[in-house]
Amino acid sequence: MHDLRERYQRVPYEDFVSPLTDPGLSGTIARLYGIPAVSADGCRILELGCGAGLNLSAIAARHPSSHCIGMDLVPERISEGRQRAARAGLTNIELLQADLADFNWPGERFDRIIVWGLFSWVPDALKARIFEIVAACLAPGGVACICFLTYPGCKLNEGLRDLMTLQSGDGLPQERLATARAALTTLAEAGAMGARHHSSIQAWRQQAQELLGKSDALLFHDELGSDYDPCYLLQFVDWAAEHGLAHLADADTPGGAEHLLPPDMAARVAAWSDDPLARDQFADYLTHRTLRTALLVRAEDAVTAAFTPAAVRELSLGSLLQPLADAAGFHHPRGEDIAVADADVATLLRAASAGQGLRRPMGEWLAAADDAWPRVGATLFGLFARKLVSLSQTTDTAQPPKRPALHAFNRLLLAERAMLVSGHHQPMPLPAAEVAFLRRLDGSLLRDELLACAEAQRLGGERSQQLLDVLWRQGSLLTG
Template sequence: MPDSYDSVPYTSFAYGYTHPDALGVLGRLFGLAPAPPTACRVLELGCATGGNLIPMAELLPDSEFVGIDRSRVQVDRGRALIGELGLTNVRLEHGDILRVDPQTIGSFDYVVCHGVLSWVPRQVQDRLLGLTAAVLRPRGLAFISYNVYPGWHMREVVRDMMLFHLRRFEGPQKQLEQARGLVDFVASSVKQRAAEDDPYALLLAKELDTIKGMSDAYLFHEHLERDNSPLYFHEFIDRLRGVPLRYVCDTDLHLMVARDMPDEVRETLARVADDQVSMEQYLDFVRNRQFRTSVLCRTEAAPVRRIEPGRVESLRFTLPGGPTSTPASLEPGVELGFLSASGARISSPEPLTKAALIELGERWPATLDFDTLLEAAAARVREAGVAPNGDGGDNGEPEPEPDRERLAADLIECLLRKAVLARVWEPPLATELGDKPRVSAFNRIAADREGWVATLHHNRSKLAAPLQRLVPLLDGTRDRAQLIAEVTALVNTKQMSIRTQDGAPIEDGPELEAACAEFLDEQLAKLLDLPVLLS
């Protein structure tokens, strides 16, 4: 029987939370000692074309990456790309999870299984968990994502409608057309007869908007596949009792805690939740969660639930954001707010913490190790004429040492609110524009063929049309003048359009070269900030 992923290939992207660096951060926070991302073995079950593994492998040449997927079409495409890039530390294998031999593939420091568990039969789910346990090294970490209730109860209503309707139609393209048409028909029909605040009408309208934004491949495999089996979080934890694996944490730390909830909600949760699993299950109820990304370790490992301040001292930090007001006061007791690019907000009255967050924001996209950050923050506070800890240092008294533990505790709070990013490894990113800008070979190809890049924090970033043309040119051989000439040629041959602030296209004349130069500078600044440019 042909595989559905052969007939409708699934575009494979980079996912930051699957990177060994991101998983390594979480392991360290919970008292484990995972392998460094620069020297590890990574297995991805359900790797598709390798869009997640290959950019990891390119930047981590001393680590080894193995992907397994049941779709020969996707594996062959990924192998072709690996060959084109000349990478020797990554390989993709065509195979069925039920038939993979743990002895043959060996053991791994990290096992990634993204977008597979909910979309396969129970027999395969059990084998997936068993295989993960069989190949995971003693200090290893596994990442598994899956659909969850209660959020998927609402989505199942629409899925069931589509599956009922599609019984009469054959072929992926026809089924996709009919699925979109059905949801549109039902949503508009209900809207005509229902009250404006009717819950059913609102549900269908929301799902219709979601489906409209889905690619054909995502809609087909997310909603129209034969197997899609969500479960409750506590049921997933029960499944782990049959294998030597245990739950460590969610990749989204802020979803494990109730920091964003009103006081009365937090108080009630504290009363009714008797352990971390029940706390997270109640939070899923409150948030109507639809999808989970869980980190697991071997049963004999011993994750420590309470994150101690000392554990962050081995990490690096960065902040894609900054203070919400200027001038930014470092005076003790004066709250200063910060806004991250993730939308997270946090505030602090502590001079040292405020100075540290300002430093991180100004140094983005670079990361700073804890000691360097502490030193830089203390220097900022001293320059402002404030004691590092908001006390002492006057009337001739010796200036106190900066409070390491206080800063560490505040950085933990920032992590729990998704306000800062933590890393173990600093990728080779550029912090300023060089003479000959360069992006990775993978990104040059991905931009040209698929219109996206993997940022150096391993997140997918979709590119606007002009950047899809520019990024493939950034191989480190062209200086600014040569890039301006290339952009001008693209405009002259109608392969790129540059417009004035009023929206009018600039096609020729003396202003074209100046416009191309301005365009180039703007686009390179965007790539530096993503970050995508290599050092």
């Protein structure tokens, strides 16, 4: 592990927020599959390879009744994260410097375990150790979220990795990065000239352009590291099973990748196999998928796990779908129109449209008979899988706060990074004018006073109101 630690000390990894690690999302998906996952409010969370803890700190700030523990190999990153957490006044997070090979947690088990940006970039022995730690530390009803590089999409990336490492050799990090970027740039530019003659060149060119868009830290560690080890979904699932862990779903495609395919293509994939995992593996060829975010549970919990559509009744719903003139038609802001055949679901979505994304208990949007919920839930799950509605274990406050305030962690992010993290665990980079206005959200001013302040006037009254409404509807404002 000494070489790995030195590598990350020489080029610190870029800290960022990973929306798919949201403990509310993993808990919601688990509930929909019959796993009694506890709410993200008040649970115990472990993140392995947490870096400086930005992702985990955002979770801790949003769920103050939860207890979060992060582990990382590099002491400098842990020190940085501790200082940030202290400045934000976070008392529910602990960051520990530890070697994964020696990490043994003596305390209570965890309701959520997060492993992001680690699994595919360490040797096989450490991959096995990750599975061992997850199996030992995951509580009954708990969910582990592990991202990993996946084939067949990464076959193309491996070719580009070969090109970059062939050119860059074993020099200093900045020399290797410069040489790798030069190789990618040449490929992208030459590919533009040759794409009209050879269509396959376009795929290489597009992938080179995507890698050129990465920061130096991400390109160095993700693409030029000594370990770069994608695997097929089915291989990952089998390896997890050897350690007593079962694959429940993917955080990004909880209903299977086929939900995101065009209907005719999805039908062909569905006919491929009766096994959902085999269909997902096949769909990865059609989507050129390079990264998966697996949700794992204990094997004994998976024995009785099954898709339970009626479970949506116990969740909250948020929807940006807006009704069309046709009573069954709805429009999503990203430009997609859908038709809903189920009358109860159409009624529910029309009611929820007034919330403009606000997540409220399902019963507030629809009063339906007990026997209607399996049918309603099946349709809602399909919309959730297509990212057309939001389902959650937690609920947003029904009324905007009289004195809008961001929690201290988000105010710190505004000052340090000109960004904040929404209540849905989405990073939100912001222009300078909006940052200046949002810094005033400390709870000292009433809403009307905020809209009259100088920063709001410079930004524009309409945009200031929109920002306050968006932050409230995304659960980003303190409720006090």
